[in-house]
Amino acid sequence: MTVLAMLAVSLFLQHEFDIKQMLLFLVGAGLGVTLLHAAFGFTGGWRSMIRERRSAGVRAQILLVVFTSALFFPVLGHLFPGVGAHAALAPVGMSVMVGAFLFGIGMQLGGGCGSGTLFTVGQGQMDMLVTLAFFIIGATIGSAHLHWWLALPSLGTLSLIDTYGWFPALVAQVTCLAILYAWSQRMERQRYGRVETLGVLHGGVKFTDRLLFGPWPLWWGVVGLGVLNLLTLLVGGHPWSITFAFGLWGAKIWSVLGGDVLAWPYWSTGYPAQALTQSVLADHTSIMDFGIILGAVLAAALAGKFAPAGAPLRWTRILAAVSGGLLLGYGARLAFGCNIGGLVAGMSSGSLHGWLWLVAGFTGTLVGVRFRTFLHLDPPLVSGP
Amino acid sequence: MKGLNRWIMLVVIVLAGIAVAVDHFSYHRARPEAQGGFPLPDGDVEVGGYGAASDNTEE
Numbered sequence: 001m002t003v004l005a006m007l008a009v010s011l012f013l014q015h016e017f018d019i020k021q022m023l024l025f026l027v028g029a030g031l032g033v034t035l036l037h038a039a040f041g042f043t044g045g046w047r048s049m050i051r052e053r054r055s056a057g058v059r060a061q062i063l064l065v066v067f068t069s070a071l072f073f074p075v076l077g078h079l080f081p082g083v084g085a086h087a088a089l090a091p092v093g094m095s096v097m098v099g100a101f102l103f104g105i106g107m108q109l110g111g112g113c114g115s116g117t118l119f120t121v122g123q124g125q126m127d128m129l130v131t132l133a134f135f136i137i138g139a140t141i142g143s144a145h146l147h148w149w150l151a152l153p154s155l156g157t158l159s160l161i162d163t164y165g166w167f168p169a170l171v172a173q174v175t176c177l178a179i180l181y182a183w184s185q186r187m188e189r190q191r192y193g194r195v196e197t198l199g200v201l202h203g204g205v206k207f208t209d210r211l212l213f214g215p216w217p218l219w220w221g222v223v224g225l226g227v228l229n230l231l232t233l234l235v236g237g238h239p240w241s242i243t244f245a246f247g248l249w250g251a252k253i254w255s256v257l258g259g260d261v262l263a264w265p266y267w268s269t270g271y272p273a274q275a276l277t278q279s280v281l282a283d284h285t286s287i288m289d290f291g292i293i294l295g296a297v298l299a300a301a302l303a304g305k306f307a308p309a310g311a312p313l314r315w316t317r318i319l320a321a322v323s324g325g326l327l328l329g330y331g332a333r334l335a336f337g338c339n340i341g342g343l344v345a346g347m348s349s350g351s352l353h354g355w356l357w358l359v360a361g362f363t364g365t366l367v368g369v370r371f372r373t374f375l376h377l378d379p380p381l382v383s384g385p
Numbered sequence: 386m387k388g389l390n391r392w393i394m395l396v397v398i399v400l401a402g403i404a405v406a407v408d409h410f411s412y413h414r415a416r417p418e419a420q421g422g423f424p425l426p427d428g429d430v431e432v433g434g435y436g437a438a439s440d441n442t443e444e
Contacts, residue, residue: 016413124394238423252408271424279409284423290405297398307391 002298009290013281023235024284028291030228031240032119035292036299037214038221041116042339043107046365047372051381053191055184060198060218062181066174067226068348073173075233076349077166087161087349088239090336092356093154095146099334100342100357102327104364107339108372110135110324114242114338117328118289122296124307130321131328138329139243140250143272147265149334161350169350198222214303229348236284239349241341242292243332245285248275250329316375324368331364 006029014022034040045057074080076087090096107113110131112120117135120128160169188195198218210216216224232240251261255276261267267276280286300306332338335357337345343361346354372378 016409124390126390126393129394129397236423241423244424275424277412279412280405281409307394 002294002301006294006298009294013287017282020235021281021287024232025287025291027228027231027235028288029295029298031225031288032122032292032295033299034221034224034228035115035119036123036296037303038216038218038224040218040221040225042113043111043116046362047108047369049184049187050366050369051378053187054196055188056196056198056218058184059181060222062177062184063219063222064225065344065347066177067222068229068344069170069173071226071230072233072239072348073161073166073170073350077161079166083234084237085233086238087159087351088241088337088341088345089157089159089349089351090346090353091154091156092158092353094152095149095154096335096342096353096356097360098149099331100360101331101364103331103335103338104361105368105371106324106327106331108324108365108368109320110328111321114332114340115292118242118292119296122293123300123305127313127317127321130318131325134322134325135329136246136250138326139247139333140254140329142330142333143247143251143266144264146333158352159350160352173347173350212302214299229344232288239341239345240288241285241337241345242289243329243338243341245283245289246329247333248280248283248286251276252280316377320372320375320377
């Protein structure tokens with residue numbers, strides 16, 4: 001059923017637009033399958049690191065940025081003439097810093113980041129539908145305020161590739177990430193005396209069965225997400241991004257309800273204005289997001305995990321989903337993207353704003369983890385073994 | 386509970402699909418030449434792929 005739906009959407013996109021729209025939708029579906037089967041999320045990985053000193057998730061994310069950087073830097077450094085691709089460059093300023101900080105809080109309260117929210121919605125988790133709804137509202141409100149935040153101090157865009165050349169920039173970035181990797185390993189080893197590997201495969205499952213039905217080891221997720229991100233860059237001409245679409249959907253809904261979003265500076269010029277006057281299916285981020293959700297539906301059905309029953313929703317969980325969703329959306333708009341479009345795409349493009357996103361987002365997560373404890377979503381923090 | 390969750394999710398997906406279809410056909414009638422596009426964070430706009438057209442704007 002899901003496969004038929006995806007096939008129908010693919011053919012429809014090819015008919016209405018071009019093969020590129022179809023390919024981007026299928027890449028999105030591949031991302032959804034990868035995210036769900038590898039259970040690859042930023043939120044849980046950061047929380048495990050902070051609460052339990054378990055570093056597998058964080059190390060997988062670091063490897064993802066290393067792998068994606070190794071794929072992106074030569075392309076963005078024009079090593080291959082004729083391949084036109086744009087880096088995800090954004091200003092290193094207050095807007096990104098505040099936005100990523102708010103996003104970091106929001107991802108812990110909302111229970112998911114940009115990619116995590118989409119694939120858990122595809123998995124059929126009811127509480128994540130609430131987070132997604134308020135993610136969209138937050139992104140829409142953020143788009144109304146963005147011009148004010150962009151007027152605050154900023155160093156402008158800083159590209160490591162343009163400044164130092166792609167190879168020295170790649171070496172410098174990988175060195176910094178290797179230090180972070182070693183530090184996170186050390187934290188885990190100090191507490192447990194050993195470090196969990198990223199290649200844990202439980203049971204004697206055949207490769208094809210594991211590929212289809214999951215679960216995947218984290219390093220499969222790293223390879224899958226890196227390769228699919230490269231395909232996005234080559235087919236779409238830009239790195240993988242998620243949250244522009246949320247603001248677009250919200251702005252379209254607000255317009256239908258009688259709101260005048262064209263009066264907001266963000267929607268009055270350039271691509272956002274154009275996107276408002278076109279079909280939502282013309283927007284790359286939207287069709288990739290739809291692909292991620294359907295890909296996750298497919299993977300969840302194959303794994304027998306669709307629409308898990310879960311515990312009944314408590315008011316604290318709903319409050320967290322509402323406030324988390326609003327912070328996620330507002331923060332992502334200010335920070336020029338979520339953990340995917342701002343952090344991974346920014347760092348893999350050699351943009352310094354990606355590093356600022358990492359620091360501010362992780363700081364926000366430190367606060368968000370404490371809010372979770374306050375709302376009794378997690379047990380109190382315990383330090384040391 | 387699991388059955389109810391599944392039905393709610395399916396209803397949400399169907400409603401979202403209808404909303405997307407309505408949006409697509411209402412805009413498609415007005416601008417049948419619409420091309421795929423993407424907002425670049427630095428303000429450039431990628432439309433039509435591989436730098437086919439760009440529009441420098443400030444956000």
